[in-house]
Amino acid sequence: SGELYCSLPNPRNVRFESINMKNVLHWSAPEGTDDGVLYKVKYAVYGVGKWIRKPECRNINRTWCDLSTETSDYEEQYYASVKAFLNGTCSDWMETTRFNPLTDTKIDPPMVSVSSTDRSISIILTAPEKWKSNPEEESISLLQVYPGLQYNVSVLNKKTKKRWLFSISNNTLVVPWLEPGTAYCVSAQIHVTTPVLDSGFSKEHCITTLKDK
Amino acid sequence: KTFHFGSCRVSMSLAEIRAGFTAIKANIQSRDPVRTLSILSHPHSLHKVKSSDRCCMTHQLFTFYVDKVFKHCRTEDSFVNRKISSIANSFLSARRKLGQCREQNNCVCGEESTEKFKQILANYEGLNVTSAAMKSLGELDILLDWMEKSR
Numbered sequence: 001s002g003e004l005y006c007s008l009p010n011p012r013n014v015r016f017e018s019i020n021m022k023n024v025l026h027w028s029a030p031e032g033t034d035d036g037v038l039y040k041v042k043y044a045v046y047g048v049g050k051w052i053r054k055p056e057c058r059n060i061n062r063t064w065c066d067l068s069t070e071t072s073d074y075e076e077q078y079y080a081s082v083k084a085f086l087n088g089t090c091s092d093w094m095e096t097t098r099f100n101p102l103t104d105t106k107i108d109p110p111m112v113s114v115s116s117t118d119r120s121i122s123i124i125l126t127a128p129e130k131w132k133s134n135p136e137e138e139s140i141s142l143l144q145v146y147p148g149l150q151y152n153v154s155v156l157n158k159k160t161k162k163r164w165l166f167s168i169s170n171n172t173l174v175v176p177w178l179e180p181g182t183a184y185c186v187s188a189q190i191h192v193t194t195p196v197l198d199s200g201f202s203k204e205h206c207i208t209t210l211k212d213k
Numbered sequence: 214k215t216f217h218f219g220s221c222r223v224s225m226s227l228a229e230i231r232a233g234f235t236a237i238k239a240n241i242q243s244r245d246p247v248r249t250l251s252i253l254s255h256p257h258s259l260h261k262v263k264s265s266d267r268c269c270m271t272h273q274l275f276t277f278y279v280d281k282v283f284k285h286c287r288t289e290d291s292f293v294n295r296k297i298s299s300i301a302n303s304f305l306s307a308r309r310k311l312g313q314c315r316e317q318n319n320c321v322c323g324e325e326s327t328e329k330f331k332q333i334l335a336n337y338e339g340l341n342v343t344s345a346a347m348k349s350l351g352e353l354d355i356l357l358d359w360m361e362k363s364r
Contacts, residue, residue, distance in 0.1 A: 047251025075260045077355070079248055098242045098351070102358050103235075147362065148214075193214075194228045194361050195235075195354075 008091040011039065011082045015096055016067075018105035020142065022131035023071045025057075025080045026064045030091055038085045041065045046077040046098055059085075069133045074101040074145065103195040107142060109202035110151060110171075110188050118180040118210040125151050125171040125188050143171075148193040154201065158183040167191070180212040216360065218268035221314035225307045227357055233296045233303075234353045240293055241286075242351040245344070252336045252349045257329045259359040266326035268314055273322075273330045274356060275308040278349065281337065285346030297350070 009030035017026050029037055041057035044050065057065035071078045078099045084091040111126040127149060130140040143149050153166040155175055159182055166173055178184065185206040190199040215224045253259055253274075262270050283301035288294055314320045337345045 044248055046248060047255035049249040075258060075358070076254065097239055100354055100358070103354055194231050194357070196228065196231065 006083075006090040006092055008037075008084055008086055008089045009033065010091045010094045011063075011084050012094075014080070014082050014094045016071075016078075016080065016099045016104065018099075018101065020108055020128045020131045021068070021072070021074060021101050021105050021145075022066075023068045023099070023101060023105070024064055024066050025082070025096070027082050027094070029063060030084050030086075033084070033086060035061075036086055037061065039063070040083050040085075041067075041080065042093075043067055043070055043078055043080040046079060051081070066133075068131055071099065071101055072133075074130075077101075102145070103197070105197075107190050107192070107197055107199040109199045110190055112186055112188050112202050112205045114186050114205045114207045116178075116184075116207045116209045118212060119176065119178050121155065121175045121178060121184055121186065121207060121209065123153060123155075123173040123175070123186055123188070125153070125173075127171070127190060142190070146192045146197070150191045150193065152189045152191050152201075154187050154189075156185045156204075158185060158206065178209050180209050183208045218271050218311070218314070218320075221268040221311065221320055223307065223310045223314065225310065226303070227361060230300055230303045230353075231357055233300045234357070237293045237296045238351070238354065240288075240290065241347060244288075245348045245351045247340070247344070247348065250336065250339065250348070251352065251355075252333060252345065253352045253355045255336075257332050259329075259355065260362070262326055262329060262359075263323065265321065266323040268311065268320040269322035270326045270330065271360065272308065272311040272315060272320055273326075274333075275304050275311060277330075277333065277337075278304050278353075278356075279308060282346045282349045285342050286350050300353070 009032060011030055012028040014027040017024050025041060038059045038061055041054045042051040043054060054065060067080060079095055081093045081095045083093050108128040113124045115122045127141050127143045130142060130145055150167055150169050153173055155164045183206055185204040187201045187204045189201045215222055283297060286297050337349060
């Protein structure tokens with residue numbers, strides 16, 4: 001393709017960073033280069049014969065490129081590659097390892113909502129949605145993507161510091177036999193059994209049970 | 214975990230196989246420089262296999278991995294070799310269970326899945342044995358991802 005002789009050092013650490021399948025290509029600038037380096041990006045579906053250029057990431061000076069739309073089919077796997085340009089010379093194409101959106105994404109904690117009576121707490125959990133570039137698109141919960149998705153729920157009695165841990169598959173939990181007029185703090189985590197994926201724990205949601213009637 | 218392949222129910226621990234593969238995935242895939250060819254996913258995707266054909270396809274794929282893949286995947290790395298043999302043993306036991314389903318005639322091979330499996334073999338034979346075996350091993354997560362949809 002009539003490319004120049006490429007003597008520029010290569011972009012480094014070219015990799016996908018993915019959260020809820022928002023798949024963004026990241027890299028570090030070539031060693032020893034300051035400002036002025038421009039980049040172009042291409043990607044390929046594994047098993048399909050051609051590299052595809054990403055026009056929105058052509059001649060860019062930032063060191064990331066959002067490829068979420070191009071890699072949204074999580075039944076496929078992908079490669080991406082970056083080339084650097086500076087002062088009329090260029091680097092080699094530097095590739096990622098094979099990217100599998102299903103196993104190589106990170107998952108956000110679930111949303112937690114809590115209500116209480118005098119002696120119980122009700123907890124409703126909502127799994128994050130698969131990232132969508134276009135808000136008009138249909139929402140897909142990660143629950144649909146990962147059939148083995150479960151929730152780990154932690155409930156802490158603020159007074160006694162006693163903590164319970166629950167592991168549930170459905171998204172609601174009622175914790176009975178609690179003390180009236182007592183503060184409890186709830187946080188939850190997503191746990192996918194295969195492939196093994198764990199979110200962090202959500203921030204704590206504290207609530208006080210009603211006083212005795 | 215119990216998996217439903219058509220009318221066949223098989224319990225197996227995919228998590229163990231998955232953990233073994235994850236530990237060697239980068240190593241194995243880095244030995245496969247061919248981006249433009251896939252053994253399992255192109256031109257036919259496993260995800261398009263009809264549920265009634267799942268049992269037969271899974272049994273054929275397990276046989277494919279036992280007979281044509283694991284034995285050709287020796288490396289110079291003893292850690293990787295140990296993981297490969299542990300995965301191979303898990304495949305052997307799973308295939309035995311699937312074989313029992315076949316004997317009970319719960320494992321019918323439809324025309325479509327027979328065609329897809331022929332294509333997989335053609336993809337495999339398009340490379341030399343070691344490259345084809347290493348590529349197939351590097352695609353184990355494609356097989357596991359598909360199987361996990363059968364929970």
